[in-house]
Amino acid sequence: MSTSVDGGAVTGGWSHAFARRARSRGGAELTAILAGSPPGVLSMTGGFPNPETFPTGVLDEIAARLLRDDAGVALQYSPCEGISSVREYLVERQEQLQGRRPELSELIVTSGGMECIALACQSLLDPGDTVAVEAPTYLGALMAFAGSEADVHGIPMDGDGLRVDVLEERLDAGLRPKLVYVIPEFQNPTGRTMSLPRRRALVDACRRHGVLIFEDVAYRELSFDGTALPSLWSLAPDVVMQAGTFSKVFFPGVRLGWAAGPADVIAQLAAAKQTSDQCAGGLGQRMVEEYGRAGHFERELPAARALYASHWAALEQAFRRHLPPGCTWTEPQGGFLTWLTLPEHVDTIAMRPAATAAGVAYVPGAPFYSGDEGRNELRLSFSHLGEADLDVAVERLAGVIRETAAGTAAGAASA
Ligand SMILES: Cc1ncc(COP(=O)(O)O)c(C=O)c1O
Secondary structure (H helix, E strand, C coil): CCCEEEEEEEEECHHHCCHHHCCHHHHHHHHHHHCCCCCCCEECCCCCCCCHHHHHHHHHHHHHHHHHHHHHHHCCCCCCCHHHHHHHHHHHHHHHHHCCCCCCCCCHEEEEHHHHHHHHHHHHHHCCCCEEECCCCCCCHHHHHHHHHCEEEEEECCCCCCCCHHHHHHCCCCCCEEEEEEEECCCCCCCCCCCCHHHHHHHHHHHCCCCCEEECCCHHHHHHHCCCCHHHHHHHHCCCEEEECCCCCCHHHHHHEEECCCCHHHHHHHHHHCCCCCCCCCCHHHHHHHHCCCCCHHHHHHHHHHHHHHHHHHHHHHHHHHHHCCCCCCCCCCCEEEEECCCCCCCCCCCCHHHHHHCEEEEECCCHCCCCCCCEEEEEEECCCCHHHHHHHHHHHHHHHHHHHHHHHHHHHHH
16 A cells, blocks of 8 residues: 555555665564463463562562662663673673673673674674574574574574584685574574584684674573583684673563673674663663672572473473374473474464464474474473473373374375
8 A cells, every 4th residue: 555645644554664674574473472372372482581580579679779879870871881880790790600701891781682683783784794593593683684684594403503514514615694693502492502512613613714603692591400511702702792681580671681792893782782772771780780799690590490490391291291203302401492393294383373272372483494494393482381381281282283283194195
């Protein structure tokens, strides 16, 4: 429909005014996940932290104290790079958790992990640039790269993470990505973790070819057993930029994260922040600092890890109990997510209405790829539902898979 002026009012919409990048962005799946599921549907869609882990009791006291004693900082605009005491705290925290201390010039505060991705896009990507990603990968990142009119190039994964041998072959054959975006721990969407030899191989390959690695550590602190492999940034700070977030270990409403990496890259991200939100919210920054300096992360995280480990154990039992033959799944060692592969002829986008009708929601696999893979795959989050509900959800899902598989098999036989 074209825009016209009718009786003094503009009708027909404004799509002619939309930027080219807005048309390539996509995003229906992410919008659906954030909108939630209808009542009665057991939702395994969002990578949402369990509200039981929200530190409401402690925050009550911290927020009251900040409002009483520190309103001049906490309620004011802050420097673009972050409040200096908060940056100092984050520098110390990276040293404690990753064994390497960034210089102040190598770290800024961001408004969450997603903003860090957006800042990287603004700072590093021109239309037509190539970004290499794990196939499949995080929807938000795929949308941000596509929205920057980048050419997104998926590299296959296996149980050890990104197939670095495939990446190297393609680099040797002339692929020239500006960035290689990876989520080494408990990856979104597959739940897989990149092994240490792969990490070393990745930094070696990217050093040799002069390619910047973009490491997203959203779930890094949520291993079930509390251990962590060395981060890519700690292995190779010269060639790695890291995006971190407090969404999964504190609460997403705080919208707070960090970017760490080579000083010249971080300076560009800080400059880009001047035209996004100028600064992350001061109240959230000071809350993270106060909470962290008082040792609450160390005190609270073991319970969160145990909760997610227990949810995963319940989900895996439910898989074994209910799923029909021909279904396989990844076995995460942390985080919120697992990835199911169904019999080849089952299309998880086509199956979704039947799943909703049966009272269970998942995210189909295809949107997590830049290519046309993932038709018979799907992502499940086990963070949010209680253990009894996880069992019921899998029982419902299994019924729908069985019916769909039988229906499509019958269809194929009669075709
Ligand atoms: C891999 C990954 N990176 C980044 C984000 C975004 O995090 P934030 O809430 O800090 O924007 C998410 C959120 O689900 C995620 O899964």
